[in-house]
Amino acid sequence: MGVRIIGTGSYLPEKVLTNKDLEKLVDTSDEWIVSRTGIKERRICSDKEAASDLGIKAARRALADANVRVEDIDLLIVATITPDMFFPATACIIQTKLGIKNAAVFDLNAACTGFIYSLSTAQQFLQTGTYKTALVIATETLSKITDWEDRNTCVLLGDGAGAAVLRKQKGDSGILSCYLDANGQYGDLLNMPGGGSRIPATVATVKNRLHYLKMRGNETFRIAIPEMTKSVKRGLEGCGLNIEDIALLIPHQANIRIIKALAKRLSIPIEKVFVNIDKCANTSAATVAIALDEANRQGRIKEGDIIELVAFGAGFTWGSCVIKW
Numbered sequence: 001m002g003v004r005i006i007g008t009g010s011y012l013p014e015k016v017l018t019n020k021d022l023e024k025l026v027d028t029s030d031e032w033i034v035s036r037t038g039i040k041e042r043r044i045c046s047d048k049e050a051a052s053d054l055g056i057k058a059a060r061r062a063l064a065d066a067n068v069r070v071e072d073i074d075l076l077i078v079a080t081i082t083p084d085m086f087f088p089a090t091a092c093i094i095q096t097k098l099g100i101k102n103a104a105v106f107d108l109n110a111a112c113t114g115f116i117y118s119l120s121t122a123q124q125f126l127q128t129g130t131y132k133t134a135l136v137i138a139t140e141t142l143s144k145i146t147d148w149e150d151r152n153t154c155v156l157l158g159d160g161a162g163a164a165v166l167r168k169q170k171g172d173s174g175i176l177s178c179y180l181d182a183n184g185q186y187g188d189l190l191n192m193p194g195g196g197s198r199i200p201a202t203v204a205t206v207k208n209r210l211h212y213l214k215m216r217g218n219e220t221f222r223i224a225i226p227e228m229t230k231s232v233k234r235g236l237e238g239c240g241l242n243i244e245d246i247a248l249l250i251p252h253q254a255n256i257r258i259i260k261a262l263a264k265r266l267s268i269p270i271e272k273v274f275v276n277i278d279k280c281a282n283t284s285a286a287t288v289a290i291a292l293d294e295a296n297r298q299g300r301i302k303e304g305d306i307i308e309l310v311a312f313g314a315g316f317t318w319g320s321c322v323i324k325w
Ligand SMILES: CC(C)(COP(=O)(O)OP(=O)(O)OC[C@H]1O[C@@H](n2cnc3c(N)ncnc32)[C@H](O)[C@@H]1OP(=O)(O)O)[C@@H](O)C(=O)NCCC(=O)NCCS
Pocket: 027, 028, 029, 032, 033, 036, 037, 112, 151, 152, 153, 155, 156, 190, 217, 218, 219, 220, 221, 224, 254, 255, 258, 282, 312, 313, 314
């Protein structure tokens, strides 16, 4: 018996923000953004949309793809760093709006690695038989915590959501291994300082722009590459496979230079690496979930293919998930 992903879905907000648009906001250029990051445009949600709204749309598409009814979901995990509010959990908000009853529901915060942490968590519950059908949603509205005056970060981020439905089924397909890791020593390199119990919101915290995402990009970049490389290898070791076995690698989309360096270190041809950073930018936890759904719908994954998801994010957290489709 294997825990399989039986359906995927994603949703991108309608509004497209191009690099040219950003040139009007900060001192940057389309040329700099494309050459340094690979990003051409990103989606931005409306003032009325929150993380749950995006997540619900992605979830409905995943449920339709899986041909699973809402009533059958008994586990809901929502990966996000931009919840609708501190509490209740965005998972509870989505549960009610989707009409899920009698389910365990919770949010999971592992930043950009959130979808992989959530898949692994769902796999444990399904493998043990505690729950039968899991819905994993990764949804982010990073535009709401973006400092639109900071050119170091505002060009990198976007909004979106992805979802997957999982079930234990007969056969050898499904999640073969997950590798999860973290090192909290790097917490200061990528965070949002204000609004929590350490620095609660005050007029001063707003004035000092502490409610926005802060990143020391270059240092983050240099740690991301080796840790993502290690994650891919550890994932494969966990199920006795090799790089050559991978039909498609789906990495977190933070910077095309990170993705290319990863491919080079792994000696995997770039044609076997899924890339959508040009259109979506970095949507934190949602990134890998959206990419998985796009790859699935584009027919880039065939039944029986070995695929590997890999991500790296704030914490720092990192990890991978090897799947036989
Ligand atoms: C942010 C990032 C794109 C910056 O690229 P970089 O090659 O590291 O560039 P640096 O930070 O060294 O900056 C180089 C110069 O470009 C400038 N710059 C930064 N953002 C700019 C922008 N949007 N437009 C124009 N110039 C910019 C910097 O100010 C710096 O100028 P200086 O040399 O005069 O000081 C890159 O570091 C990155 O992608 N970081 C990590 C992302 C990541 O791993 N995320 C994973 C977790 S989500």
